[in-house]
Amino acid sequence: MRTHIHIIFGKNHQIQGGIKNTDVRRKGFISSCTTSKGGVDGDSMDEFERAVEEIYEALEGNMDREEIRKTLRKWIVGYKLSLDEAKRGIIVNYGGSNKLLDGKFKKLNELRAGEGRLNLRVKVLSINEKVHGEGETRKKYYYGMVGDDTAVLPFTAWNLNVNIRKGDCIEIKNAYTKEWRGQIQVTIGQNTRVEILPPDSVKVRSEIRKAKVKDLHPRMGLVEVAGKILNVEKRTIVVDGNERDIYTGIFADDTGEIPFTSWDTPVEKGSTLRISGAYVSTFRGMPQLVFDSRSTIREENMEIKIKETPVPIESLEGKGGFNVLLEGVIIDVKDGSGLIYRCPECGRVISGSGCPVHGRVKPVADLRIKAILDDGTGAVMCLFNREQTEKILGKSLEEVIDMVKDNLGNPSVILDMVEDKLIARPMKVRGNVMNDEKYGLRMLIKDFEMINMDDIAKKAEKMLDEMGW
Ligand SMILES: [Zn+2]
Structure with missing residues (x-):
C-alpha cells in the first residue's frame, strides 16, 4: 500500500x-x-x-x-x-x-x-x-x-x-x-x-510488535526490529510515472538475516538501526522486511553478534527463510539425482535427446542432488548443484560420465553412490529456504558440511562419562 x-x-x-x-x-x-x-x-x-x-x-x-x-x-x-x-x-x-x-x-x-x-x-x-x-x-x-x-x-x-x-x-x-x-x-x-464509531470502541492489538528476525513472518502487522545493515544497494525505479529510490539489502540481528526494502529512506551499510513500524511481506518464497518514510528509523549503538545456531525446520513452515543454517539427517535421495542431461537452450532436464520445447538438441551433462533433510521438527528438500555433488561423490563430472559408460550407460550407478554417501548421514546445510505452496520447503544449498560421526561418538562418550555411566 x-x-x-x-x-x-x-x-x-x-x-x-x-x-x-x-x-x-x-x-x-x-x-x-x-x-x-x-x-x-x-x-x-x-x-x-x-x-x-x-x-x-x-x-x-x-x-x-x-x-x-x-x-x-x-x-x-x-x-x-x-x-x-x-x-x-x-x-x-x-x-x-x-x-x-x-x-x-x-x-x-x-x-x-x-x-x-x-x-x-x-x-x-x-x-x-x-x-x-x-x-x-x-x-x-x-x-x-x-x-x-x-x-x-x-x-x-x-x-x-x-x-x-x-x-x-x-x-x-x-x-x-x-x-x-x-x-x-x-x-x-x-x-x-x-x-x-464512539471513541475507543475498537481495541487494537499492540500497534507495533517488537520482534526478532527469526520470528518475522507476513501477516504479523507492524513490527519493531533492531539490527545491522549488512549490505545495501540503491536503485531507482519508476512507480506510477514517478521515480522512486529504493534501498535493498540484508538486515540482521543476533537470530538471523532477512532481505529488506526501504522505500525512499536511505540506510547505510554497517549501521545499526532500530526500525519501528516496518512490516513483513513475502518475496520469492521468503519473508522480506519493508519500511518507508512512515517508519521510525533510529541509529542505535549495539553489538550485533550473529550466532551460528541452526534453526528448527518447523519454524520455516509456511514462510521460508533467508540464509538459514539447518542441522539434520538426510533421510531420502530423490530420483533425478546424480548424472542428468539438460537442454542446452533452456536448461530443462531431459531424457533422450529431445526437449519438450526445443525438440532434438545436443544434451549437456550435469550433476545434481535432490535430498530430504530431516531435523526431527520438519523436513526440507535440499538442492545440491554440480560442484557440490562432485564434492560429495569425490568425483568430477568427467569421471562420473566414464563410470556410467563402464556401467553400460546406466546412470543408476551414480544414484546408488549418492545414496550410499548421503542417506542417514548427519549434515549442516546453509542456504535460502523457499516456501512453495506446491512443493513445500526447498533449500538451494550455499554451503554444506558433513558432521563427522566420530566426533558425535566421542561427544556422546564424553557426555556419558560426565554423567558417570
Ligand atoms: Zn529446451
Missing part, C-alpha cells in the same frame, strides 16, 4: 501514468502482483465483476453471468443507476434476495486476498492523503493502517463518505481486499460505506 499502491486504480481512472509493472519487474522487484483483468480502470472493473458475481449468487444461478453483465450494463447506462442500486434492483426484479448482500463482520486476521462484501470494525492508526494522476485524471486518495484486536493491516480509500482521522474508530461496510507485495490490504471503494 504505502507508496506502491497505485496498482489499484480508482473509479473513472485511466491507466495513463499507471505503474510500469514491466519496468519494476525487469529490475527484479516484484514477484507477483494482482492487477485486475485487462489492467485498465482496475478498481471499477473489479467492482463490476464483483457485482456480477454477487447477482449470480443471489439469483442462485438462474441467470448466467454474461446475461447478468448485459443486464447490469443496461441498468447502469439506461436507467442511470449506481452500480449498487442496479445490483440490488436486478436481484429483486429477477426474484432473488438482497439479504445475502449484507455481508458479515470479520476480524482483520481472517482476511484473505480477493474477498468482497466485507464488514469491519477497526481503528485508524494512520492516514495519509495522496494525489494520483495529472490533469483530468487527477484523483485524491487515502492510505494508511487500520487495526483491530487481531491484526494491523494497510488500507486504501478511493472514496470516503465521511472524513476520518487518525485515532477514529470506524465501521466499514462492503469493503474488499487486495494483495500487493505479499500483503493483504483493505480497500474502500465506491460502494463502501464508512461510519464513525
Whole structure:
C-alpha cells in the first residue's frame, strides 16, 4: 500500500501514468502482483465483476453471468443507476434476495486476498492523503493502517463518505481486499460505506510488535526490529510515472538475516538501526522486511553478534527463510539425482535427446542432488548443484560420465553412490529456504558440511562419562 499502491486504480481512472509493472519487474522487484483483468480502470472493473458475481449468487444461478453483465450494463447506462442500486434492483426484479448482500463482520486476521462484501470494525492508526494522476485524471486518495484486536493491516480509500482521522474508530461496510507485495490490504471503494464509531470502541492489538528476525513472518502487522545493515544497494525505479529510490539489502540481528526494502529512506551499510513500524511481506518464497518514510528509523549503538545456531525446520513452515543454517539427517535421495542431461537452450532436464520445447538438441551433462533433510521438527528438500555433488561423490563430472559408460550407460550407478554417501548421514546445510505452496520447503544449498560421526561418538562418550555411566 504505502507508496506502491497505485496498482489499484480508482473509479473513472485511466491507466495513463499507471505503474510500469514491466519496468519494476525487469529490475527484479516484484514477484507477483494482482492487477485486475485487462489492467485498465482496475478498481471499477473489479467492482463490476464483483457485482456480477454477487447477482449470480443471489439469483442462485438462474441467470448466467454474461446475461447478468448485459443486464447490469443496461441498468447502469439506461436507467442511470449506481452500480449498487442496479445490483440490488436486478436481484429483486429477477426474484432473488438482497439479504445475502449484507455481508458479515470479520476480524482483520481472517482476511484473505480477493474477498468482497466485507464488514469491519477497526481503528485508524494512520492516514495519509495522496494525489494520483495529472490533469483530468487527477484523483485524491487515502492510505494508511487500520487495526483491530487481531491484526494491523494497510488500507486504501478511493472514496470516503465521511472524513476520518487518525485515532477514529470506524465501521466499514462492503469493503474488499487486495494483495500487493505479499500483503493483504483493505480497500474502500465506491460502494463502501464508512461510519464513525464512539471513541475507543475498537481495541487494537499492540500497534507495533517488537520482534526478532527469526520470528518475522507476513501477516504479523507492524513490527519493531533492531539490527545491522549488512549490505545495501540503491536503485531507482519508476512507480506510477514517478521515480522512486529504493534501498535493498540484508538486515540482521543476533537470530538471523532477512532481505529488506526501504522505500525512499536511505540506510547505510554497517549501521545499526532500530526500525519501528516496518512490516513483513513475502518475496520469492521468503519473508522480506519493508519500511518507508512512515517508519521510525533510529541509529542505535549495539553489538550485533550473529550466532551460528541452526534453526528448527518447523519454524520455516509456511514462510521460508533467508540464509538459514539447518542441522539434520538426510533421510531420502530423490530420483533425478546424480548424472542428468539438460537442454542446452533452456536448461530443462531431459531424457533422450529431445526437449519438450526445443525438440532434438545436443544434451549437456550435469550433476545434481535432490535430498530430504530431516531435523526431527520438519523436513526440507535440499538442492545440491554440480560442484557440490562432485564434492560429495569425490568425483568430477568427467569421471562420473566414464563410470556410467563402464556401467553400460546406466546412470543408476551414480544414484546408488549418492545414496550410499548421503542417506542417514548427519549434515549442516546453509542456504535460502523457499516456501512453495506446491512443493513445500526447498533449500538451494550455499554451503554444506558433513558432521563427522566420530566426533558425535566421542561427544556422546564424553557426555556419558560426565554423567558417570
Ligand atoms: Zn529446451
